Amino acid sequence: MIPRRTLRPDYSISRLILGGWQFSPGHHPDGYDLDEVLETLVEVADLGVTTFDCADIYEGVEELYGRFLARWKTTSAHRPIQIHTKFVPDLQALATLTKADVARVVDRSLRRLGVDRLDLVQFFWWDAQTPGFEQTGVWLDELRSAGKIRHLAVTNLSVERCRRLRDAGVELVSDQVQYSVLDRRPERTLVPYAQEEKMALLCYGGLAGGFLTDRWLGKPEPEGLRLNRSLVKYRLIIDELGGWEGHQRLLSTLRGIADEQGVDIAAVAVRFVLDQPGVAAVITGASSVRQVASTMKAFEVELTDADRARISEAVGGGYGPPGDVYDLEGDRTGRHGRIMKYGLQSGEAATAPRAR
Numbered sequence: 001m002i003p004r005r006t007l008r009p010d011y012s013i014s015r016l017i018l019g020g021w022q023f024s025p026g027h028h029p030d031g032y033d034l035d036e037v038l039e040t041l042v043e044v045a046d047l048g049v050t051t052f053d054c055a056d057i058y059e060g061v062e063e064l065y066g067r068f069l070a071r072w073k074t075t076s077a078h079r080p081i082q083i084h085t086k087f088v089p090d091l092q093a094l095a096t097l098t099k100a101d102v103a104r105v106v107d108r109s110l111r112r113l114g115v116d117r118l119d120l121v122q123f124f125w126w127d128a129q130t131p132g133f134e135q136t137g138v139w140l141d142e143l144r145s146a147g148k149i150r151h152l153a154v155t156n157l158s159v160e161r162c163r164r165l166r167d168a169g170v171e172l173v174s175d176q177v178q179y180s181v182l183d184r185r186p187e188r189t190l191v192p193y194a195q196e197e198k199m200a201l202l203c204y205g206g207l208a209g210g211f212l213t214d215r216w217l218g219k220p221e222p223e224g225l226r227l228n229r230s231l232v233k234y235r236l237i238i239d240e241l242g243g244w245e246g247h248q249r250l251l252s253t254l255r256g257i258a259d260e261q262g263v264d265i266a267a268v269a270v271r272f273v274l275d276q277p278g279v280a281a282v283i284t285g286a287s288s289v290r291q292v293a294s295t296m297k298a299f300e301v302e303l304t305d306a307d308r309a310r311i312s313e314a315v316g317g318g319y320g321p322p323g324d325v326y327d328l329e330g331d332r333t334g335r336h337g338r339i340m341k342y343g344l345q346s347g348e349a350a351t352a353p354r355a356r
């Protein structure tokens with residue numbers, strides 16, 4: 001079974017969360033067999049992963065989870081399921097966003113999921129300089145008070161922006177950020193703040209889209225390969241750390257530890273993040289139940305201080321990429337920012353060119 005973390009007295013989650021991006025056409029342009037995916041979700045929940053992440057902007061995924069919830073109720077009504085969604089208004093819409101717009105998006109998520117109340121809404125605002133950020137947080141908080149949202153959270157927000165919401169009276173249960181053996185930017189400022197504020201960290205990128213798994217150990221640099229959007233993104237993080245050779249050294253180190261523990265690299269990579277102070281859960285994408293079962297072995301792994309030191313050393317000993325959480329990605333003119341999609345609410349295609 002999977003350990004749980006209590007985020008608030010009335011709310012607990014599984015420490016492994018299944019991500020929903022991997023079910024969207026942005027990741028899966030060829031589509032999938034709906035019945036098979038629903039069965040996968042039921043099997044994953046049966047393993048004890050009861051918490052699922054999605055977003056208003058992951059095309060079709062809230063609806064998919066709505067169908068899953070309906071099926072789960074009929075097949076195994078024993079354990080409650082938690083669905084975390086997001087509220088990510090388009091960049092172009094920020095300056096003119098109204099209270100009614102916010103309510104409309106939240107109502108749409110409720111409808112798609114087929115629930116009366118959203119468990120957790122993770123708010124993101126593309127541009128720190130565009131006014132309306134705090135006001136939108138307050139509008140979301142009013143929807144929480146009205147019973148449409150159980151808990152409010154954020155994603156990819158720095159300490160400074162979390163503080164702005166806190167000062168506007170908005171209590172944040174969690175911040176969803178990239179955090180992995182490669183990317184330890186949260187440790188610069190977010191981890192201490194999150195602990196002080198009782199704000200949990202829900203971490204994506206723990207497998208770097210698959211780069212932190214056995215699949216890439218000993219493989220040549222993926223030049224010219226068609227990479228999915230996640231791999232394109234995490235490839236840039238690997239580049240920040242010095243490139244493919246260094247990444248292979250890290251994978252060999254992880255493999256050495258995985259051998260000692262009798263698990264896959266994925267389990268070691270995820271264990272490392274789970275052990276970090278302030279981390280409540282790791283969100284992982286998966287294309288099969290088998291992958292989830294292999295990653296779940298993280299809960300059987302015990303890393304020693306020496307293991308952690310070996311891993312840190314293999315990535316150069318620091319916090320990874322420069323800057324604070326989402327600094328690189330937040331620069332829309334830089335190479336991390338240029339691959340983002342800023343208008344998914346209004347129909348910008350989620351599928352980007354996949355070749356590097």
Ligand SMILES: NC(=O)c1ccc[n+]([C@@H]2O[C@H](COP(=O)([O-])OP(=O)(O)OC[C@H]3O[C@@H](n4cnc5c(N)ncnc54)[C@H](OP(=O)(O)O)[C@@H]3O)[C@@H](O)[C@H]2O)c1
Pocket residue numbers: 018019020021022053054155156176177203204205206207208209210211213214215230264266283284285286287290291292294295
């Ligand atoms: N807030 C944000 O900005 C943000 C950004 C990114 C992600 N997320 C959330 O986090 C979720 C996870 O995304 P991620 O980017 O963090 O992905 P990830 O977990 O780092 O990587 C997932 C990929 O790794 C491979 N994989 C998974 N388990 C494996 C195993 N045991 N062995 C070998 N390969 C394995 C699979 O690749 P294949 O499918 O190729 O087999 C899978 O699609 C998303 O679905 C989304 O909910 C949020």
